Amino acid sequence: MKQLVALSLSFLLVLGAVPADSATFLGTVTPHGKARLNDQFIPADTRVASGDRIATEENGQASLRFDTGEAIALGELSAVQVEARQELLAARFEQGVLIFRSQGRLTVEARGITIRAKEAAALAQVILRQDGRIEVGAFEGAVEVLGADRPLTVNPGYTATLAVADQKPVGAGAAGLSVATKVVIVVAVAAGVAAAIAIPLALRGPAVSPVRP
Numbered sequence: 001m002k003q004l005v006a007l008s009l010s011f012l013l014v015l016g017a018v019p020a021d022s023a024t025f026l027g028t029v030t031p032h033g034k035a036r037l038n039d040q041f042i043p044a045d046t047r048v049a050s051g052d053r054i055a056t057e058e059n060g061q062a063s064l065r066f067d068t069g070e071a072i073a074l075g076e077l078s079a080v081q082v083e084a085r086q087e088l089l090a091a092r093f094e095q096g097v098l099i100f101r102s103q104g105r106l107t108v109e110a111r112g113i114t115i116r117a118k119e120a121a122a123l124a125q126v127i128l129r130q131d132g133r134i135e136v137g138a139f140e141g142a143v144e145v146l147g148a149d150r151p152l153t154v155n156p157g158y159t160a161t162l163a164v165a166d167q168k169p170v171g172a173g174a175a176g177l178s179v180a181t182k183v184v185i186v187v188a189v190a191a192g193v194a195a196a197i198a199i200p201l202a203l204r205g206p207a208v209s210p211v212r213p
Contacts, residue, residue, distance in 0.1 A: 026084055027067050033060030035074070048082060055079040056096070060101040064208075070106040071098045075197040097196040100126045101203045110134060111164050112182030118142040118153060124201060127196055134162045137193035140181045147184035161187040192201075 005115040014102050028037070031042040034057040048054070048064060056074050062084065063073040066089060067213040074080060078096025082089065091100065102117040108126055109115075112173060115126055115136055122141030128134055136145055137159035145162065156205045164182040180201055 024051055024084070026052075026082055026089065027065050027068070027071075028201075029064045031060065031062050033057070034075075035060050035062040041091075050082065050084040053079065053081040061197060061200075066106070068105055069103050071101045071104075071200075071203045072108075073200050073203060074199060076206070078107060093126060093128065095128050097125070097127050098129070098205060099123070099195065099199055101195065106152055110149075113162075113164055113184055114146040116144055118144045122156075123199075124154070125193065125195060131185055132163065133187060134164065136160050136162065139193055139195075145184055147182050149183045152184055152186065157193060158191055159193050160189045163187055 014064040019097060025047045027047075028038060029042060029048050030045050035042045036055045037046055037048065037052055042062070050163060053125070054062055054064060054074060056076050056078050058076055060076055061127065063071065065071045068089065070081065070089060072091055075097030078098060079094040080098060081092040081094070083092065087105065089106045091098070091106065091108045093108050094131075097163070098108065100106060101123045103121050104117055104169050106169075107114050110126060110128060111134060113134070115124070121141040122143050124143045125137045125139065126134065136154050138145060138156045139153045140156055142153055142155050145160070147164065152160065162187040165185060168181065
C-alpha cells in the first residue's frame with residue numbers, strides 16, 4: 001500500500017512539473033546557416049527557453065519568433081541571450097547585428113543601455129561596433145535608448161551612432177538612479193537606415209536591401 005501511495009505521489013509530481021517546464025519556453029528559433037543554441041548546433045526550428053543563448057557563426061544567421069508576436073534576427077557572428085521578466089522579454093545583445101520587432105514587451109540590452117519601442121510597436125536595428133560604438137536605426141516606429149542620464153529618441157528613418165560612458169556615482173547610496181549604468185553620448189544622427197542583414201519574414205518588415213556593416 002505504501003509503495004502504491006509513493007508511486008501515485010511521484011506520478012502527480014511529474015505531471016505537475018510539465019506545465020511549469022513548458023511555461024519557460026519563449027518562442028522558436030530558426031537557423032539560416034550555422035547557428036548555435038547554448039553551444040549546440042541548431043538543426044532546424046527549435047524551441048527556446050528563458051536564459052537560452054543564441055549565437056551565429058560566419059555566414060550564418062538566425063531568427064527568433066517569440067510566442068507573444070515579437071521577433072529578433074541575428075546577423076553573422078552575433079550573439080544574444082533571451083530572458084522572460086514577468087510579462088516582459090529581454091534580449092541581452094552581446095555582439096554583431098540584431099534587428100528586432102517589438103509590440104511593446106521586448107527590450108534590447110547592450111553594453112549597459114536599454115533599447116525599446118517608444119510607443120506601441122517598432123522595427124529597429126542595433127549594431128555593436130568593435131570600436132565600442134553602438135548604432136541604433138529605426139525602420140518603423142520610434143525607439144528609445146535608455147541610459148543613466150536621460151532617454152534618447154531615435155525616430156523612424158534615422159540612425160543614431162552612440163558611445164557609452166560609465167556613470168559617475170551620486171551620493172553614497174545613489175538612490176533614485178536608473179537601473180542603467182551607462183551614460184549615452186550621441187556621436188551622430190543621420191537620416192536613413194541601411195539594413196545590415198536581410199529582414200526575415202518572421203519580423204514582417206518592409207523589403208530593405210541589405211548592406212554589410
